[in-house]
């Protein structure tokens with residue numbers, strides 16, 4: 183785990199920039215990322231920063247009510263960024279109903295999941311963790327695997 187301290191959303195953007203550069207593109211299927219952290223710890227903000235670094239032009243909002251949003255990127259390998267908010271889900275089965283398996287089988291998908299603990303039984307083995315925590319008003323700790 184690499185540990186970063188962000189003192190502003192701009193610093194979080196810089197952390198996301200380096201993180202996108204470090205993504206492993208050799209996996210057979212999608213790369214799934216579990217974003218762990220309390221309300222307001224910065225899971226959506228980090229995903230928005232990743233989207234920006236990947237050249238997503240759409241506005242990236244929190245998918246709390248729609249559960250899942252799919253964005254086209256300009257990244258050479260991960261041509262789709264899938265943002266999932268499992269906050270309102272109770273089990274992995276709820277995601278399977280949203281074609282999760284098909285998304286996971288496509289190596290050109292980067293899938294970022296908020297509240298992954300709610301769907302833990304269907305996360306692929308190579309799921310990577312990002313742990314965010316609230317330190318102070320503008321300070322967040324970000325641990326990346």
Ligand SMILES: Nc1ncnc2c1ncn2[C@@H]1O[C@H](COP(=O)(O)OP(=O)(O)OP(=O)(O)O)[C@@H](O)[C@H]1O
Nearest residue numbers: 188189190191194221222223224225226227320322
């Ligand atoms: N250093 C920082 N890095 C990231 N976000 C920060 C930072 N400082 C302040 N913030 C603010 O903290 C808030 C984080 O909210 P965000 O919606 O990203 O959290 P979340 O973890 O997705 O919450 P939820 O569980 O409700 O979905 C944003 O309003 C953001 O502007």
Ligand SMILES: [Mg+2]
Nearest residue numbers: 225226244296
């Ligand atoms: Mg969120």
